[in-house]
Amino acid sequence: MKTITLILSLIVIMTSFAGCNVVAGVAYVVSPDPEQEAIFVLPQKKTVVFVDDRRNIMHPSRLKNVLADRTTADLLGHEVLANMIAPQDAMRFAASQDRSGSILTIGAIGKAVDASIVIYIEMTAFTLTVDGHNPAPIAGCSVRVVDVENRKQLFPPIDGTNAAYPVRAALHKVGSHQIKTVSASRHLASGLAQEMGDAVAKLFYKHTTGRLGENLKRK
Numbered sequence: 367m368k369t370i371t372l373i374l375s376l377i378v379i380m381t382s383f384a385g386c387n388v389v390a391g392v393a394y395v396v397s398p399d400p401e402q403e404a405i406f407v408l409p410q411k412k413t414v415v416f417v418d419d420r421r422n423i424m425h426p427s428r429l430k431n432v433l434a435d436r437t438t439a440d441l442l443g444h445e446v447l448a449n450m451i452a453p454q455d456a457m458r459f460a461a462s463q464d465r466s467g468s469i470l471t472i473g474a475i476g477k478a479v480d481a482s483i484v485i486y487i488e489m490t491a492f493t494l495t496v497d498g499h500n501p502a503p504i505a506g507c508s509v510r511v512v513d514v515e516n517r518k519q520l521f522p523p524i525d526g527t528n529a530a531y532p533v534r535a536a537l538h539k540v541g542s543h544q545i546k547t548v549s550a551s552r553h554l555a556s557g558l559a560q561e562m563g564d565a566v567a568k569l570f571y572k573h574t575t576g577r578l579g580e581n582l583k584r585k
């Protein structure tokens with residue numbers, strides 16, 4: 367009799383633990399995903415995104431357009447801004463001045479395309495692999511928001527230490543075959559540039575993040 371009672375007690379305890387796990391799992395699924403507030407709220411003025419890569423970190427150079435286009439598209443798509451200038455206009459102007467040996471200020475770039483605000487992205491890192499064999503796509507940049515009309519940097523506030531805001535991006539679960547050919551590497555590089563543009567845009571609007579701090583990808 368004691369043996370039967372002990373067995374029944376164990377069954378009840380095990381069922382209780384299982385029930386707790388089920389409840390915890392359900393709570394995890396139905397609880398809202400964590401969200402990140404905008405780091406900076408952009409003013410509602412005519413804005414252009416400009417990517418500066420004077421050190422030729424990104425290859426090929428067209429990836430600057432991929433990054434700028436993705437940032438622009440995300441800001442428009444999430445209705446952060448309603449009036450944006452095509453990034454290529456600013457890029458073409460800067461390229462023409464570079465050929466003549468002129469060094470442009472951020473304000474000059476904005477004025478050239480009739481923008482009131484410039485989201486200035488300066489590339490600091492862009493690599494697909496560290497050892498040449500295993501893919502490890504990582505990119506980095508620094509971001510500033512400049513008010514052209516008032517000749518003032520809006521973001522980040524200049525306090526003597528943080529002249530620009532650092533942003534990082536990476537691609538995960540990348541197969542080794544994705545760097546085996548020139549075509550595959552170009553496709554991977556384009557994906558990394560897109561990811562960088564997405565990360566920059568997220569500075570300026572509230573968005574969902576993953577449970578462990580990673581961006582939650584929804585298809």
